[in-house]
Amino acid sequence: SRSINLAVIPGDGIGQEVVAQGLKVLSAVLPQDVKLETKDFDFGARRYHATGETLTEADLDALKRHDAILLGAIGDPSVPSGVLERGFLLKLRFAFDHHVNLRPSKLLPGVATPLAGQPEIDFVVVREGTEGPYTGNGGTIRKGTEHEVATEVSVNTAFGVERVVRDAFARAQARPRKKLALIHKNNVLTFAGHLWTNVFNKVAEEFPEVTTEYMHVDAATIYLVTQPERFDVIVTDNLFGDIITDLAAAVSGGIGVAASGNINPSGEFPSMFEPVHGSAPDIAGQGKADPSATVLSVALLLRHLGYEPEAARIEDAVAADLAERVGQPARSTEEIGDALAVRVAG
Amino acid sequence: SRSINLAVIPGDGIGQEVVAQGLKVLSAVLPQDVKLETKDFDFGARRYHATGETLTEADLDALKRHDAILLGAIGDPSVPSGVLERGFLLKLRFAFDHHVNLRPSKLLPGVATPLAGQPEIDFVVVREGTEGPYTGNGGTIRKGTEHEVATEVSVNTAFGVERVVRDAFARAQARPRKKLALIHKNNVLTFAGHLWTNVFNKVAEEFPEVTTEYMHVDAATIYLVTQPERFDVIVTDNLFGDIITDLAAAVSGGIGVAASGNINPSGEFPSMFEPVHGSAPDIAGQGKADPSATVLSVALLLRHLGYEPEAARIEDAVAADLAERVGQPARSTEEIGDALAVRVAG
Ligand SMILES: CC(C)[C@H](C(=O)O)[C@@H](O)C(=O)O
Numbered sequence: 001s002r003s004i005n006l007a008v009i010p011g012d013g014i015g016q017e018v019v020a021q022g023l024k025v026l027s028a029v030l031p032q033d034v035k036l037e038t039k040d041f042d043f044g045a046r047r048y049h050a051t052g053e054t055l056t057e058a059d060l061d062a063l064k065r066h067d068a069i070l071l072g073a074i075g076d077p078s079v080p081s082g083v084l085e086r087g088f089l090l091k092l093r094f095a096f097d098h099h100v101n102l103r104p105s106k107l108l109p110g111v112a113t114p115l116a117g118q119p120e121i122d123f124v125v126v127r128e129g130t131e132g133p134y135t136g137n138g139g140t141i142r143k144g145t146e147h148e149v150a151t152e153v154s155v156n157t158a159f160g161v162e163r164v165v166r167d168a169f170a171r172a173q174a175r176p177r178k179k180l181a182l183i184h185k186n187n188v189l190t191f192a193g194h195l196w197t198n199v200f201n202k203v204a205e206e207f208p209e210v211t212t213e214y215m216h217v218d219a220a221t222i223y224l225v226t227q228p229e230r231f232d233v234i235v236t237d238n239l240f241g242d243i244i245t246d247l248a249a250a251v252s253g254g255i256g257v258a259a260s261g262n263i264n265p266s267g268e269f270p271s272m273f274e275p276v277h278g279s280a281p282d283i284a285g286q287g288k289a290d291p292s293a294t295v296l297s298v299a300l301l302l303r304h305l306g307y308e309p310e311a312a313r314i315e316d317a318v319a320a321d322l323a324e325r326v327g328q329p330a331r332s333t334e335e336i337g338d339a340l341a342v343r344v345a346g
Numbered sequence: 347s348r349s350i351n352l353a354v355i356p357g358d359g360i361g362q363e364v365v366a367q368g369l370k371v372l373s374a375v376l377p378q379d380v381k382l383e384t385k386d387f388d389f390g391a392r393r394y395h396a397t398g399e400t401l402t403e404a405d406l407d408a409l410k411r412h413d414a415i416l417l418g419a420i421g422d423p424s425v426p427s428g429v430l431e432r433g434f435l436l437k438l439r440f441a442f443d444h445h446v447n448l449r450p451s452k453l454l455p456g457v458a459t460p461l462a463g464q465p466e467i468d469f470v471v472v473r474e475g476t477e478g479p480y481t482g483n484g485g486t487i488r489k490g491t492e493h494e495v496a497t498e499v500s501v502n503t504a505f506g507v508e509r510v511v512r513d514a515f516a517r518a519q520a521r522p523r524k525k526l527a528l529i530h531k532n533n534v535l536t537f538a539g540h541l542w543t544n545v546f547n548k549v550a551e552e553f554p555e556v557t558t559e560y561m562h563v564d565a566a567t568i569y570l571v572t573q574p575e576r577f578d579v580i581v582t583d584n585l586f587g588d589i590i591t592d593l594a595a596a597v598s599g600g601i602g603v604a605a606s607g608n609i610n611p612s613g614e615f616p617s618m619f620e621p622v623h624g625s626a627p628d629i630a631g632q633g634k635a636d637p638s639a640t641v642l643s644v645a646l647l648l649r650h651l652g653y654e655p656e657a658a659r660i661e662d663a664v665a666a667d668l669a670e671r672v673g674q675p676a677r678s679t680e681e682i683g684d685a686l687a688v689r690v691a692g
């Protein structure tokens with residue numbers, strides 16, 4: 001019989017609330033014969049304040065013994081900026097070699113967008129997750145003086161770029177429109193830009209059916225608000241991917257519905273699934289957070305583990321729920337979770 | 347009697363067409379007693395193909411002997427990506443220490459925006475122009491092999507950050523709302539991020555009337571499309587500024603009306619004014635380009651040189667022209683330039 005051994009990291013702020021709904025929907029959607037085992041991990045601000053630890057080797061060992069990880073949100077104003085981001089979130093992505101950061105953007109019927117004219121939006125961003133300006137390479141001299149110099153080094157390797165570009169081409173090949181856009185800034189960041197562009201063009205030869213285009217990241221932000229329907233699959237570097245996926249989320253229904261997967265395609269390490277939004281301390285504990293992004297992240301998780309019908313059922317349930325919201329009073333985090341659980345079970 | 351000694355760089359693609367209109371409006375707006383002298387410089391793709399040169403020391407010497415520079419656009423698909431950008435545009439910004447890259451965004455009445463609900467948009471981005479990931483620092487080893495490693499080094503100095511942050515505070519102080527947002531990614535790029543944040547907080551003490559906020563660049567893209575009215579003045583690094591000013595242009599009327607100044611506040615070197623848009627080779631020579639962005643760049647140029655009433659007259663003329671476009675057939679580049687020249691003279 002089948003089983004899912006899931007590591008759960010509720011985290012900070014609204015993380016707890018949304019993850020509870022994600023798990024509720026997960027339990028409701030799984031067939032009887034699938035055994036779901038979950039283990040909670042208390043990472044984030046509380047743990048940091050109590051012990052000074054963010055993510056230890058022992059933690060990584062414990063997490064590694066799971067099929068996948070579901071994360072709510074990590075981050076709190078009481079912790080200096082960067083400590084939990086670098087010490088937990090990025091440390092985990094790097095340790096588990098999550099090099100494919102998958103972020104779908106789909107504007108569902110009935111969902112509000114800040115864009116006029118309700119454009120058709122249905123694309124997926126494949127963001128590199130283990131290189132670029134995120135490596136933590138760099139440093140500071142003469143800190144705090146008027147002669148301070150601080151550097152950040154973006155590190156890009158043919159190995160790292162090729163594997164994520166190949167993943168993106170395969171995804172584009174599998175979609176009806178078969179389009180792939182590379183987003184970079186190769187006219188200014190010429191060293192990294194040429195590496196990305198050359199690798200992209202080389203891998204393109206193996207995928208003759210995929211239509212490709214190149215776009216500078218600044219121009220891409222224009223197209224994301226004026227012609228978002230032009231995108232099908234996008235592949236891009238870690239930092240550009242961070243920036244454009246927030247914009248993509250904003251135009252396609254907001255971060256309340258933006259899901260993501262930090263994927264290790266080889267399966268050597270468990271992949272991690274999390275909403276794109278943060279811990280939103282301003283609304284934490286009030287039942288105001290929309291759990292849809294977490295629930296959609298559970299769908300990505302199920303698809304990754306091979307439960308395609310269940311993933312699709314969750315996505316359909318969220319779409320139906322969103323469509324019915326129009327003109328209705330706001331519901332609590334739990335009410336939305338309950339409604340989704342009923343839908344996926346039914 | 348007063349005089350303006352202007353270096354003109356029409357450049358590539360639509361650069362020629364839009365600069366001609368910019369100069370037309372400049373001549374029309376200047377009082378009789380101001381002597382305008384212009385000198386054309388043929389930089390860009392033609393020169394590069396003919397001589398292999400992009401910008402020589404002699405060129406810089408010649409440019410230096412002017413009060414200001416007006417540039418159309420540089421760039422052509424026939425030149426490899428990066429050659430003219432790094433060899434001309436960025437070389438000039440760095441050589442003339444254009445550390446304040448000023449980019450106003452104002453959604454004028456009657457102007458179309460991709461955003462629903464016609465929000466109020468009136469902010470200015472102060473983008474650092476001589477540091478960050480734009481320094482060209484970095485390199486490549488094992489180029490073209492499967493073991494290639496390419497790096498890009500973002501270089502940030504207290505000196506460089508403080509002068510641009512101070513400039514932004516002064517601008518915020520002079521505006522009615524007196525608000526300044528720092529945009530960075532200090533939770534990931536912790537070395538540069540902490541430098542920017544510390545300098546920002548230190549300079550803030552000298553401007554107690556200015557309300558400040560900090561925002562990550564990814565979150566900023568969300569606010570730019572959901573709450574653009576929240577921004578007054580933004581200060582940010584070179585690369586983040588590049589990205590968010592294209593997005594800002596897109597939401598506030600498009601790159602057809604986005605002006606910019608590359609300013610050397612000390613006056614040691616001439617400042618350069620240019621539209622945010624590129625050379626648009628696809629529509630070059632067809633009279634389709636909107637010269638408004640160049641004309642508005644001329645207004646920034648005049649303001650920089652102390653011709654405030656003339657700058658305001660140009661801005662009013664463009665606003666009036668844009669408001670009257672609604673429902674009218676499209677006009678040519680020259681027709682728009684003629685109309686603006688008549689307005690500013692009248
Ligand atoms: C919190 C931060 C480290 C993270 C990132 O920059 O990747 C977040 O913005 C995201 O997009 O997942």
Ligand SMILES: CC(C)[C@H](C(=O)O)[C@@H](O)C(=O)O
Binds near residue numbers: 188431588
């Ligand atoms: C053409 C390029 C070098 C330039 C930049 O990145 O600064 C452009 O995008 C701009 O914003 O002026």
